[in-house]
Amino acid sequence: GDSVTQMEGPVTLSEEAFLTINCTYTATGYPSLFWYVQYPGEGLQLLLKATKADDKGSNKGFEATYRKETTSFHLEKGSVQVSDSAVYFCALRKGSQGNLIFGKGTKLSVKP
Amino acid sequence: DTEVTQTPKHLVMGMTNKKSLKCEQHMGHRAMYWYKQKAKKPPELMFVYSYEKLSINESVPSRFSPECPNSSLLNLHLHALQPEDSALYLCASSLEGGHADTQYFGPGTRLTVL
Numbered sequence: 001g002d003s004v005t006q007m008e009g010p011v012t013l014s015e016e017a018f019l020t021i022n023c024t025y026t027a028t029g030y031p032s033l034f035w036y037v038q039y040p041g042e043g044l045q046l047l048l049k050a051t052k053a054d055d056k057g058s059n060k061g062f063e064a065t066y067r068k069e070t071t072s073f074h075l076e077k078g079s080v081q082v083s084d085s086a087v088y089f090c091a092l093r094k095g096s097q098g099n100l101i102f103g104k105g106t107k108l109s110v111k112p
Numbered sequence: 113d114t115e116v117t118q119t120p121k122h123l124v125m126g127m128t129n130k131k132s133l134k135c136e137q138h139m140g141h142r143a144m145y146w147y148k149q150k151a152k153k154p155p156e157l158m159f160v161y162s163y164e165k166l167s168i169n170e171s172v173p174s175r176f177s178p179e180c181p182n183s184s185l186l187n188l189h190l191h192a193l194q195p196e197d198s199a200l201y202l203c204a205s206s207l208e209g210g211h212a213d214t215q216y217f218g219p220g221t222r223l224t225v226l
Contacts, residue, residue, distance in 0.1 A: 031211065032211050032212045034214075036217075042219055042220070043116075043118075043202050043217040043218050043219040043220045044155065044202065044204075044217040045217070046214050046215075046216065049214060051211075051212040089154055089155075093211045093212075093213075093215075094211045099157055099160065099168065100155075100157070100215060102154035102155060103154065104153070104154055105152075105153075105154050
């Protein structure tokens with residue numbers, strides 16, 4: 001079945017460090033790919049998305065490129081801030097019903 | 113406005129109680145969802161409503177009963193829950209439910225079953 005695999009956390013970085021969170025997927029067909037962020041005690045917020053191969057999603061300094069050849073959608077940010085500390089979920093969605101399938105989440109902690 | 117609201121924010125209930133969770137959106141979305149999220153886990157889909165009709169039930173126990181009274185409202189009725197049902201319950205909505213649609217999530221209701 002369809003699935004999403006994210007790198008295990010937690011990830012701890014110093015402020016202004018470069019961030020990469022790896023995400024790979026297994027799916028037939030052509031899913032859409034998403035990154036959601038969850039701050040402590042809150043619901044999920046869409047961070048960015050890409051709906052077809054080679055699309056790049058970007059928002060708030062975060063970027064991810066839909067790579068069909070490597071079935072990947074890695075999240076990157078050039079310079080993280082303390083306020084980026086949260087749990088990040090990679091997800092895919094396909095088909096007419098479009099249910100989201102989530103990875104297990106990666107917790108990011110950014111230290112001043 | 114991309115807001116999905118959920119009430120209550122927190123709920124504590126006994127195993128014999130009946131309670132309801134409420135979700136509301138005014139974005140004109142026609143697909144609405146209930147998810148359950150246990151601590152340190154990703155959300156798990158429970159139900160999907162499409163155009164006010166239940167389209168997906170992910171084999172959820174009957175002690176959870178969803179209802180969609182109109183296109184803006186989604187309820188989750190709870191009855192005879194178990195302590196293992198304690199979790200964060202998230203509501204989401206999307207334009208129509210297609211694979212490219214973005215799902216917008218509410219802040220959740222944190223449920224504790226005693």
